[in-house]
Amino acid sequence: ADIAVFASGTGTNFKAIHRDLTSDSRHRVSLLISDRKNSGALKFASENGIPAEFISYSNRSRQDAEQEILKYLAGSDVRLIVLAGFMKLLSPLIINAYPDRIINIHPSLLPRHPGTRGIEQSWESGDDYLGISIHYVDEGMDTGRIILQQAFHRSEVTSLEEAEKHIHQLEHYWYPRTIRSLLDSHENENGD
Ligand code: GRF
Numbered sequence: 493a494d495i496a497v498f499a500s501g502t503g504t505n506f507k508a509i510h511r512d513l514t515s516d517s518r519h520r521v522s523l524l525i526s527d528r529k530n531s532g533a534l535k536f537a538s539e540n541g542i543p544a545e546f547i548s549y550s551n552r553s554r555q556d557a558e559q560e561i562l563k564y565l566a567g568s569d570v571r572l573i574v575l576a577g578f579m580k581l582l583s584p585l586i587i588n589a590y591p592d593r594i595i596n597i598h599p600s601l602l603p604r605h606p607g608t609r610g611i612e613q614s615w616e617s618g619d620d621y622l623g624i625s626i627h628y629v630d631e632g633m634d635t636g637r638i639i640l641q642q643a644f645h646r647s648e649v650t651s652l653e654e655a656e657k658h659i660h661q662l663e664h665y666w667y668p669r670t671i672r673s674l675l676d677s678h679e680n681e682n683g684d
Pocket residue numbers: 499500501502503504505506576577578597598599663
């Protein structure tokens with residue numbers, strides 16, 4: 493099946509997903525969407541022949557930007573939309589067009605520490621456990637139904653930098669596997 497990845501940043505999760513999916517030919521990233529022109533994600537897409545679009549959110553409404561995204565999505569048969577460090581919230585326009593088919597990854601044990609500082613806040617909080625969450629996307633900020641979480645005890649790391657490194661390793665391991673298992677279970681349901 494085809495997936496679309498939305499990424500605004502360095503794109504290390506996008507790279508991990510692409511690398512994993514290209515190890516066989518069952519699934520592929522058929523579209524990369526980024527709202528930042530200089531993102532590592534866009535650069536990687538262009539270097540690797542992955543169709544990619546820069547969607548500007550400035551000087552226009554979110555609806556307008558999302559209409560443009562939907563136009564690109566309509567041109568490909570995308571089974572799953574995968575947010576990987578996409579820094580814009582999605583509105584019902586996209587969410588309702590892809591019910592239960594949009595997922596996100598977040599670097600904390602939700603519902604604790606949603607938002608853009610998940611790792612720092614987890615580290616500073618004194619929580620016993622840190623980790624990652626993969627969840628369906630709704631209109632809220634990191635509020636959708638949880639698909640998978642992976643945790644580790646804070647005693648396994650000694651600094652914020654180490655915590656970040658460990659969290660990213662977990663992300664790069666678990667996000668591709670979760671995507672595969674969602675795509676595979678859908679194909680089994682549909683008998684193909
Ligand atoms: C990841 O930590 C992810 O959990 C969060 O944004 C970050 C994206 O990092 N939603 P990268 O661009 O994939 O390296």
